[in-house]
Amino acid sequence: MLNLFKFKGGVKPPTNKTQSLGRPIAVAPLPSRLVVPLHQSIGGTPRPVVQAGDKVLKGQLIGEADGWISAAVHAPTSGTVVAVDMHVQPHPSGLDALCVVIEPDGRDEWTTRVPVDHRALAPEEVRERLQQAGVVGLGGAVFPTHGKLTPSKTVPMQELVINGAECEPFITCDDLLMRERADEVVRGIGIFRDLLQPEKVLIGIEDNKPEAAAAMRAAVQALGESFEVVQVPTLYPAGGAKQLIRVLTGKEVPASKRSTDLGVQCFNVATAYTAWRALAHGEPVVSRLVTVTGNVAEPCNYEVLIGTPMAEVLKLGRPHPDTDGIVMGGPMMGFLVPDGEVPVVKATNCLIAHSERLFPPKAPEMPCIRCGSCARACPHELQPFEMYWFARAKNFGKTQEYHIFDCIECGCCSFVCPSRIPLVQYFRFAKSEIWAREREKKAADTAKTRFEFKQLREEREKAEKAEKLARAAAAQAAKKAAEAAAAAGEAAPGETAAAVDAETDPKKAAIAAAMARAKAQREAAPPRNTEQLNAVQQRELDEIEARRQAAGISPAAPAEKTE
Amino acid sequence: MMFAPAPFLLKDTSVSQVMTQVCLALVPGIAAYAWLVGPAILIQLVVASFAALVAEAALLKLRGKPLAMFLSDGSAVVTAWLIALTFPPLAPWWLVATATVFAIVVAKHLYGGLGQNPFNPAMVAFAVCIVSFPALMAQWPSVGLQLPLVEQLNVIFGLSPRVDALSGATPLDAMKTALKLADGEIDVAHLLANQDLYGNFAGRGWEWVAAGYLLGGLWMWQRGIITWHVPVAFVASLVAISGALWLYQPAHFASPLFHLLSGGAMLGAFFIATDPVSGCTTPRGKLIFGAGAGLLAYVIRVFGGYPDGVAFAVLLMNLCAPLIDYLCQPAIFGMKDKA
Numbered sequence: 097m098l099n100l101f102k103f104k105g106g107v108k109p110p111t112n113k114t115q116s117l118g119r120p121i122a123v124a125p126l127p128s129r130l131v132v133p134l135h136q137s138i139g140g141t142p143r144p145v146v147q148a149g150d151k152v153l154k155g156q157l158i159g160e161a162d163g164w165i166s167a168a169v170h171a172p173t174s175g176t177v178v179a180v181d182m183h184v185q186p187h188p189s190g191l192d193a194l195c196v197v198i199e200p201d202g203r204d205e206w207t208t209r210v211p212v213d214h215r216a217l218a219p220e221e222v223r224e225r226l227q228q229a230g231v232v233g234l235g236g237a238v239f240p241t242h243g244k245l246t247p248s249k250t251v252p253m254q255e256l257v258i259n260g261a262e263c264e265p266f267i268t269c270d271d272l273l274m275r276e277r278a279d280e281v282v283r284g285i286g287i288f289r290d291l292l293q294p295e296k297v298l299i300g301i302e303d304n305k306p307e308a309a310a311a312m313r314a315a316v317q318a319l320g321e322s323f324e325v326v327q328v329p330t331l332y333p334a335g336g337a338k339q340l341i342r343v344l345t346g347k348e349v350p351a352s353k354r355s356t357d358l359g360v361q362c363f364n365v366a367t368a369y370t371a372w373r374a375l376a377h378g379e380p381v382v383s384r385l386v387t388v389t390g391n392v393a394e395p396c397n398y399e400v401l402i403g404t405p406m407a408e409v410l411k412l413g414r415p416h417p418d419t420d421g422i423v424m425g426g427p428m429m430g431f432l433v434p435d436g437e438v439p440v441v442k443a444t445n446c447l448i449a450h451s452e453r454l455f456p457p458k459a460p461e462m463p464c465i466r467c468g469s470c471a472r473a474c475p476h477e478l479q480p481f482e483m484y485w486f487a488r489a490k491n492f493g494k495t496q497e498y499h500i501f502d503c504i505e506c507g508c509c510s511f512v513c514p515s516r517i518p519l520v521q522y523f524r525f526a527k528s529e530i531w532a533r534e535r536e537k538k539a540a541d542t543a544k545t546r547f548e549f550k551q552l553r554e555e556r557e558k559a560e561k562a563e564k565l566a567r568a569a570a571a572q573a574a575k576k577a578a579e580a581a582a583a584a585g586e587a588a589p590g591e592t593a594a595a596v597d598a599e600t601d602p603k604k605a606a607i608a609a610a611m612a613r614a615k616a617q618r619e620a621a622p623p624r625n626t627e628q629l630n631a632v633q634q635r636e637l638d639e640i641e642a643r644r645q646a647a648g649i650s651p652a653a654p655a656e657k658t659e
Numbered sequence: 660m661m662f663a664p665a666p667f668l669l670k671d672t673s674v675s676q677v678m679t680q681v682c683l684a685l686v687p688g689i690a691a692y693a694w695l696v697g698p699a700i701l702i703q704l705v706v707a708s709f710a711a712l713v714a715e716a717a718l719l720k721l722r723g724k725p726l727a728m729f730l731s732d733g734s735a736v737v738t739a740w741l742i743a744l745t746f747p748p749l750a751p752w753w754l755v756a757t758a759t760v761f762a763i764v765v766a767k768h769l770y771g772g773l774g775q776n777p778f779n780p781a782m783v784a785f786a787v788c789i790v791s792f793p794a795l796m797a798q799w800p801s802v803g804l805q806l807p808l809v810e811q812l813n814v815i816f817g818l819s820p821r822v823d824a825l826s827g828a829t830p831l832d833a834m835k836t837a838l839k840l841a842d843g844e845i846d847v848a849h850l851l852a853n854q855d856l857y858g859n860f861a862g863r864g865w866e867w868v869a870a871g872y873l874l875g876g877l878w879m880w881q882r883g884i885i886t887w888h889v890p891v892a893f894v895a896s897l898v899a900i901s902g903a904l905w906l907y908q909p910a911h912f913a914s915p916l917f918h919l920l921s922g923g924a925m926l927g928a929f930f931i932a933t934d935p936v937s938g939c940t941t942p943r944g945k946l947i948f949g950a951g952a953g954l955l956a957y958v959i960r961v962f963g964g965y966p967d968g969v970a971f972a973v974l975l976m977n978l979c980a981p982l983i984d985y986l987c988q989p990a991i992f993g994m995k996d997k998a
Binding site for chain 2: 103109110349351457465466467481510516
């Protein structure tokens with residue numbers, strides 16, 4: 097038996113899982129319209145490769161990865177692209193992002209699927225295929241999976257941790273996945289094992305899911321694998337990657353390090369499942385399991401196409417009439433979506449019908465009495481009340497001293513706070529302010545460099561101009577001297593002509609001098625309003641500058657970066 | 660669009676629940692106290708609570724704060740009860756009321772109200788009164804004196820003269836005075852043999868009051884309202900210093916048990932030094948805070964000019980709390996090897 101470790105803190109909210117465990121996984125019906133956001137994973141935003149009017153097949157690429165940390169996006173069903181435009185995202189900000197809107201044709205016709213045996217492929221090719229299939233972490237963080245499948249060159253991979261803990265209340269999609277599709281989950285874990293070559297594989301499942309653990313054990317045994325299925329104590333947030341790693345291996349991964357630096361890597365069970373489907377069946381990620389629960393009459397887990405409007409999915413559970421919102425994710429870390437029309441995305445593991453009966457409105461915020469409950473509940477052993485104090489005072493430097501970036505926003509502190517302070521909210525605010533300030537500082541540094549360069553250039557040009565003028569003046573003087581000599585040498589009959597010459601030549605000289613001045617001025621003309629540029633303007637300017645350089649118009653500017 | 664930040668699930672807790680539990684935890688001690696000196700203590704609790712709520716309401720109104728929310732948080736009542744329990748039970752009502760008003764107005768609201776006070780308000784009130792009204796603060800009922808309710812009321816409300824029979828002293832004070840007067844000629848064991856005054860361990864009946872506080876304190880620990888750090892450190896340091904001196908010169912220094920069960924030691928260890936607002940919050944900080952308070956309480960009560968030292972000890976440690984906490988920040992998850 098594996099020796100388990102403990103993490104400090106944690107809370108035990110009512111799990112509310114049984115409600116949605118009574119029914120097997122059902123398939124959600126095809127919606128009338130799918131809105132598939134292109135940006136569904138951490139990292140870059142995939143480029144759309146379809147346009148309005150295109151016919152697409154299920155599983156056809158609609159957005160291609162734009163970099164290494166980016167994952168492809170596919171059409172969830174066959175149909176017609178009706179638009180590629182901006183739609184509200186399932187994000188608390190309620191901001192829009194680029195989406196591919198597909199009208200299904202009802203045939204749900206697959207594109208050509210190419211199953212492969214990953215063992216016959218080079219590791220790079222497996223990783224690339226996973227990227228092409230849009231496989232991302234389905235535990236909620238949606239980090240592109242292929243990006244986590246390269247073993248560290250210096251640290252040997254000791255443990256591969258598979259996360260089936262599912263510690264958030266209400267959510268049961270991983271539980272049902274393990275119960276019903278354990279075989280494919282275990283096969284998927286095999287892929288990760290083959291790529292990372294860990295010494296051992298540990299599958300962590302909270303001990304409130306004995307059925308899932310039994311199913312996984314049976315699958316591991318049936319497939320002749322040596323993975324260890326470990327039941328971990330039910331304690332929120334045991335399913336946080338860092339907490340599960342701690343419980344299973346005793347290793348603590350700080351914010352400043354990657355888990356691979358400590359010889360451990362962690363994947364969610366659903367991610368393993370999709371990785372298997374992607375390789376062995378050639379099916380990219382076009383659907384996922386979503387728990388529909390909360391204030392509904394029939395809580396259940398559904399296999400839902402990515403892009404299905406959330407309100408349509410919620411309807412399947414028959415929400416009670418007092419439902420007043422949809423929470424995406426669990427009740428500890430989830431958020432109210434801005435609108436029922438926002439689509440299900442790869443990160444959507446659970447939809448909870450919100451009502452005041454289920455989640456009573458919070459009591460008003462009281463002052464902090466420094467009781468320290470939050471510090472005792474914090475799984476990262478932070479001092480939330482101190483960070484709160486400094487975040488409130490906008491003393492962001494101090495919040496960083498108290499390690500605000502180690503906060504995983506699990507919500508334990510807010511959960512236990514007797515003063516009902518939305519602590520996590522303060523920490524999110526502080527973090528985003530710090531990021532914004534860092535961006536501003538970077539922009540200011542860039543502007544400063546540009547300004548200094550401009551000054552340098554102006555000084556140089558001034559010197560050049562002065563030199564030019566001096567030369568012109570010298571030439572003029574020489575010319576005048578020559579003319580004077582000529583005039584003196586010539587006879588009286590040439591007087592008129594000489595007078596004419598004397599009249600026109602200074603004019604010509606003056607015109608030339610003025611033109612030279614104007615040119616110098618043009619060259620030296622300072623670009624205006626360059627101190628306060630937003631990112632877009634900055635990028636445009638940089639591009640113009642680059643073109644100018646390419647055309648040899650202006651001297652090379654120092655390398656600049658805005659983001 | 661509706662906005663409510665996660666988490667949506669919250670533990671059933673509130674400031675008033677915490678404060679109510681603190682008050683509940685005081686009940687065993689209060690019961691023993693009432694059994695010992697009669698209903699006077701209950702009268703003082705009512706007087707102090709009333710004064711605290713009036714002062715709190717007035718200040719909240721002046722400061723433009725929501726009245727209902729803060730009046731019901733229970734923090735003023737906890738302050739009031741601690742004042743009532745540390746003052747002589749037959750002290751005139753105006754003394755207790757003045758102390759409570761001072762605690763609420765000056766020590767709490769002038770610093771910014773709930774959660775902002777650097778000093779424990781009850782102990783500020785105690786310190787102010789023992790400095791300003793030393794005679795009244797030293798009038799403890801003679802041991803075994805159980806006046807009927809009416810007479811106690813009359814004494815507290817000044818309707819009958821403060822008879823000399825009332826002006827006894829606490830066992831702590833009595834021992835200190837006796838030792839001082841005897842100038843080394845009477846030893847502690849001899850003094851303690853006086854069962855009438857000193858009871859079995861530390862003062863007739865008073866040891867049961869202390870036991871009541873201990874019981875309530877353990878209950879608070881079990882409920883997670885306080886952690887073990889401060890009480891354990893307080894008791895340990897008090898036992899350590901008193902034990903060391905007692906072993907060195909048992910004739911001159913009372914035993915650790917006497918010190919633990921007399922005066923404000925138990926109330927201080929579990930209810931006063933554990934005040935989170937004015938105390939330390941980090942685990943190591945709490946240990947230092949508790950140990951410092953225990954040590955200072957002993958030094959003041961044995962070598963200082965006041966009969967008991969808990970109030971000043973806690974106030975002095977309150978002063979140091981921010982610095983202690985700053986220096987005692989625990990290493991966080993994943994950074995322990997660096998610390």
